[in-house]
Amino acid sequence: MQRAIAVLDSGVGGLTVVKELMRQLPREKICYFGDTARTPYGPRLAEEVIAFTREIVDYLVQFDPKMIVIACNTATAVALEDIRCRVSLPVVGVIEPGARAAINLTNVDRIGVIGTEGTIKSGAYELALKQLSPRAQVVSLACPSFVPLVENGIFRSREAYRAVAEALQPMRSSDIDCLILGCTHYPFLAAPISEAMGNEVALVHSAEETAREIVSILRARNELADACATPVHHFFCSGDPEKFQYIARDWLGDSIRLTPVVWQVPHIQI
Structure with a gap:
């Protein structure tokens, strides 16, 4: 089974990174999570952003990704090193x-x-x-x-x-x-x-340079997708899936197969 690159963001912003990943790595499977119910992260306390990022990463690792991309600048700024200490996978920020x-x-x-x-x-x-x-x-x-x-x-x-x-x-x-x-x-x-x-x-x-870094890491680990792979991407959001799908199709193109699934956001104690 093809292992995915897991990408997370506070909302739809990380789709800009996904678009570049699809351009540079068209054979790679993407598993994306947009926390649209709790966006924006910018005004939130760092502790809260770290808690949200941990929670999303815990959710995404169940899909056995080969890499995690924190495609959110706020989460990268405050949670990148925390996540790198919590998982054994490569973790890339923006x-x-x-x-x-x-x-x-x-x-x-x-x-x-x-x-x-x-x-x-x-x-x-x-x-x-x-x-x-x-x-x-x-x-x-x-x-x-x-x-x-x-x-x-x-x-x-x-x-x-x-x-x-x-x-x-x-x-x-x-x-x-x-x-x-x-x-x-x-x-x-x-x-x-x-x-x-x-x-x-x-x-x-950062999308283009981030994608280059991902290519470099996957190549060094000998984990690039097979040249014959036909990826099916999965997209998850914590808010309105119709709004998410509208923006995702507008940005990524109508030909992209989307399977948006709403994730019920639990209450987090900070």
């Missing part, structure tokens, strides 16, 4: 890959980062960027209004363009030449973000 991509792209060593309140408060991107290049200057901005635009499926609306332009106003005068989309939801808003920032600012998101 912050270090995004930082590498930005360092490779910038010409002026001045990099912008936008993300949820939790990700920005953690300072995880600034730490990752400065470890890669001590010369890097980092300008960070929390954009809490962005995730609801995506989760509600209105990321192409006029409202989205207005909200993004207003939120990014402080970043426009920052003299950056690249902007890290430090939340996997934000690539859904790439068009309004690019319009707000202008063509001179390159947008960076």
Whole structure:
């Protein structure tokens, strides 16, 4: 039986990573969990995000995955090392890959980062960027209004363009030449973000670099899917499956076979 790559996110944002995984690794089976009932994670306490992430990982390991991808910047920032200590599988986050991509792209060593309140408060991107290049200057901005635009499926609306332009106003005068989309939801808003920032600012998101890292790990472990494999992907969510399926099909394409299953979220004691 083909073992899956398990991917988790606070909602639909991790589908941006899934799309890139499907492009780079079309033979790999994906098992995805979006915690749509409890999104967004950004405003939550770190202890709460860690508890949610542990719970989802415990749920996903029953499917015997060969790798876990935490495709949520907030969860990566606060829970990555915790999960790595709890499971024997390779666990990949999205912050270090995004930082590498930005360092490779910038010409002026001045990099912008936008993300949820939790990700920005953690300072995880600034730490990752400065470890890669001590010369890097980092300008960070929390954009809490962005995730609801995506989760509600209105990321192409006029409202989205207005909200993004207003939120990014402080970043426009920052003299950056690249902007890290430090939340996997934000690539859904790439068009309004690019319009707000202008063509001179390159947008960076971690999906492509994260997928490359996954390829490298699976190849080193000799666990890449067989060249003849025909994967059937499975998608789970903790909230409204119809809304999830609508966004997933819009992003991944109508030809993608989805089996969204609602997971009943238990009460967690923090």
